[in-house]
Each structure stands twice: as structure tokens, then as C-alpha cells.
Amino acid sequence: MRQYPRTLNKLINELGKLPGIGSKTAQRLAFHILSLTDREADELAEAISAAKKSLKYCEVCGNLTDRERCPICEDSARDGSVICVVESPQDVMAMERIREYRGRYHVLHGTISPMDGIGPNDINLVSLVRRLQAEPDVKELILATNPNIEGEATAMYIANLLKDTGIKITRIAHGLPIGGDLEYADEETLLKAIEGRREL
């Protein structure tokens, strides 16, 4: 069987390494890239290199930034007495989209997951402990890891680790999503919704 020219095979191969991109999609994307102008293709290539080279993690909270500290840590208007602990920079963005939270963040870059061999020292947790020692103004730590096994276990671990610090440690609420349907809710969610019921 004849192959595509070498450079095209290489491009298809590289695109196929991306998550969720199978060989058919990689081919389709590659042919699309060939149909771009030189300038458009270069912009895509440069965006990849530039993003990879310029982005790093905030030295304070671990959020993505192109400077030493992220814009949230640099913003003196943000409330330094509350830190919201999340798993990823994407989660920071999700929190920011609700435009309600005015505190700061700490990004773990993962969760404790013994099954995958990821322990407490493999996530951005030591820096949280150090940060709490360096920032005595912190009054509350909101644990906003994902509501799944690893996220819950990580939240419990952190809560336990910091229980003697005097800092108030809270967990985001679990329950029925807004717009959700009781009939179709899974039992676990419904149980959490009942347990977390509040007086009106």
C-alpha cells in the first residue's frame, strides 16, 4: 500500500496522539490544515509552541499563568481569608464564571488516587500547607474537588490533615443539579440531596 507523503503521515500521526482524536479524525484535520493558507497554518503551529513555552504555574496557588504569579493572586482586591481548593486550572475558570466567589484558589493538579499510584505528595498539597503557615489571615478553606471517589477522598485527606490548624474547612454542597430531574437522579446524588437538606 502506498503511503501519504512522509510529512503528511507525520502530521496525521502527531494529531492522532491528541486525546479523543482517532486516525480518521486525524486524517480529516491534517487535510484541513493542508487547505489553510501558509499564514493560518503557521499561526496554529506558533500558538502551540507559544502556549507551551510561555505558560507556567503560579508560584503561590498553582493556577496557570504567563507570569510568576497568576492574576488572581496578584489582585489585592480578592479576599485573602478564603482559599478554594480545586483540582485543575479549568476548575478555577469554572468557579470564576459564576462571578460570585471573591477569595483565592489553590490548584492541586490532580487528586489522591492510590489505584493510580498517586499519593498526597504527588499533588500540589505540600505547597498548600506551607502557604497556610505563611498566610495566617486564611480563615476558611473551601474544598471544591470533584464529587467522585478520588475527589471525596482527597477532600477528606486534606480536612484530616488540617483539622488542628483552627482554619474552618468546608466542602462544596452535593445535591440535585439545577434543571435536573428527581426521577432521573442517581441514588448517590439523591442521598446527598436529602442529607444536605436545609430549612427554608
Add this chain to the structure above:
Amino acid sequence: MRQYPRTLNKLINELGKLPGIGSKTAQRLAFHILSLTDREADELAEAISAAKKSLKYCEVCGNLTDRERCPICEDSARDGSVICVVESPQDVMAMERIREYRGRYHVLHGTISPMDGIGPNDINLVSLVRRLQAEPDVKELILATNPNIEGEATAMYIANLLKDTGIKITRIAHGLPIGGDLEYADEETLLKAIEGRREL
């Protein structure tokens, strides 16, 4: 709302321009690219630039190549008396995969589609006519455009255009796909299957 760092937004934006990549997928791909090593990200970026820069169309048949002529046109073992006319370089690859066809190709880079304002002069057709004049050995032209309205119309147009050249002009067969199910075949396909029946 706070945005991602500028270079990350730029990457998400560039990835989102690719076909079939929505903003959520673009974000996911962007974060995946950030998780690559510098070397891996550079390889992806370079593959895009290199493919775009090195690839061009074969001066004879219009197939993709990184030289003046594609490997098939350069291969003297291929049968020069048959030319298979296809819509795209991907179709060349599809034909090559069956390992049966030993003739040459001509890639139209599209189909005649008056609805989209694409006429006979907007596809790689003039070069086919010139090629047939320059290659008197061609005995058969297999029209292998896709079995849809534009592909059929383009095949009819070419057949009509070349009907006085003395070259045998054939169309690939339409019918039920192997492994297909009569019960679920659309009427058009079934009609073609009946029309194209052959004596056993």
C-alpha cells in the same frame, strides 16, 4: 470574568477553528498540549508547519506529494493506459488500499456544484483534458467520483466532454455495500443494485 492567560486563549482559539472541534474540545486539547513535554509540543507544531510547507500537488495528476510528481506518476510499473478520476487525494488512498488497481489517477480537487458556484473550470479538469492529449496511450478513464448528486453530475459532465475522444469511459458500480442489509438499503441504492445486476 477572568480569562485564561493570553497565549492559552490564543491556542484554544486556533484549535477551535479546526473542523469538528468545538470550544469545549478546543479547551481539552489545549490543556492536553500544555501537559506535553516541550519536545512533544514542538514536534506537533513542526509537523503542522512542515506538512503545510512541503506538500504540493503532483504536476501531472494533482495527487498530494512532496516532490514535483507523486510516487504513483513516477512509478513506471503502473499501467499508463488507465486513469482513475477521483475527487480528492483521500480517495486515491482509499483506492490504493484495495491493492487491486494498477493504473494511474487524476485528482479533481472537488466536484462541479452549480449550487456552490463551482463550475468545470474551478476543478482540476482542464489539466485532465490536456493530459489525455499528451498521453495518447490512455485507453480507459474510470470515473470514480462519489455516488452523490455532485459526483454523478461531474461524472456525466466529464463523460460528455470526452465522448468524442475514443477513450473508453467507465463509471464505478453502484449497489449494495458488502456486509450491507437489503432490508435497510435506501431505495436509490437498491434501484442502482437492480439496474446494475449481472448474470452469474
